[in-house]
Amino acid sequence: MKKKALFLDRDGIINSDKTYIFRFEDIEWVEGIFDLIACANDRGFLVIVLTNQSGVAQGMYKESDVIELHKKMNSYLISKKARVDDWFYCTEYDSERRKPRPGMMIEAVIKFNIDLDKSFMIGDKESDILEIDGPKTYLLQGKYPLENVLEKGSAQVFASLFDILEKFKSETASNL
Template identity: 40%
Template sequence: MQKALFLDRDGIINIDHGYVHKIEEFDFVDGIFALCQKAQQLGYKIFVITNQAGIARGYYTIADFEKLTKWMVEQFAEQSVEITDVYFCPHHPDKGVNEYVRTCGCRKPEPGMIMQAQQEHQLDLVNSVFIGDKGSDMAAACNAGVKKRFLVTSQYQDDEAIPSVKVESINDVLVHL
């Protein structure tokens, strides 16, 4: 079984400008490449786990998301970082304009995307790491059995009931890997 580094996207990989879906809006968070390079050296496979409710809301399409994701993965590759896989949830339980408005098991805080990654890649969740900037990220990781969780402080409210290591930035995670 392989250990994984799970990364939320908006706020962890890129600066969260709100519903980022174009290359020109995508600004990488300082330190993300160095963090991923170190994780790879330590034997982690890297996965992106991201809610993309902008699809349900009609702000952008799955094709738009896939185009940006392909570009993002290529940028990581140029930094000698392999993103093993990207999992996304296009749903929102009650806000939107299309068939993606529904309750699902993949939208964080549900663990569906992590469990899918575990099944498809035979991952050791107990020895894996999740880095996010929202309580829903920590809840999804906790619900999936990921023991090592880092919450990068952000504008979002934290759920203090879910234990996690709180850090100021991605660079602060480097010392804990």
């Protein structure tokens, strides 16, 4: 049977977007993220991070820094009873994997046999609305302008992760 997934952007959704984060010491967890991940775990969703990390292409940090950071974040999340199943990152600008292009999501679909029609994507930028059919996209209003999104109605916009959690709960209640 196909699986359903909650896809999460990283910067701005899991940790505060302070631009080019690569050290665990600099991680500030976004309020509500542990509850959101734990809820998805409980409801049988895979939780998969999709993150653009062009800081590598710019030479600001190394790919090994990204891998190390994700390992540490993973351990911390587990200590908070929030399980992330996989982390996909894109280090390049010119790549089919760089959001909004859907390469990373397609890789996840193939790796885990995911049904995108039953899946969700949560991010904080217009580029988190991936160029692929299926997942419902919820955007958290953070530091990026989302007027275009509101105008086009291409995704629903929320003021907090708690609001997103409530929406996710109500959308997935019938699957329980």
